[in-house]
Amino acid sequence: MQSAVESIMTGEVDDDAIEAFLLALN
Numbered sequence: 267m268q269s270a271v272e273s274i275m276t277g278e279v280d281d282d283a284i285e286a287f288l289l290a291l292n
Contacts, residue, residue, distance in 0.1 A: 270287060273279050279287075
């Protein structure tokens with residue numbers, strides 16, 4: 267979880283991956 271958040275914050279993932287990640291949290 268921590269590494270996933272860090273990847274998002276550092277821009278190492280694309281928008282689709284971020285959207286999928288946020289959907290997974292809901």
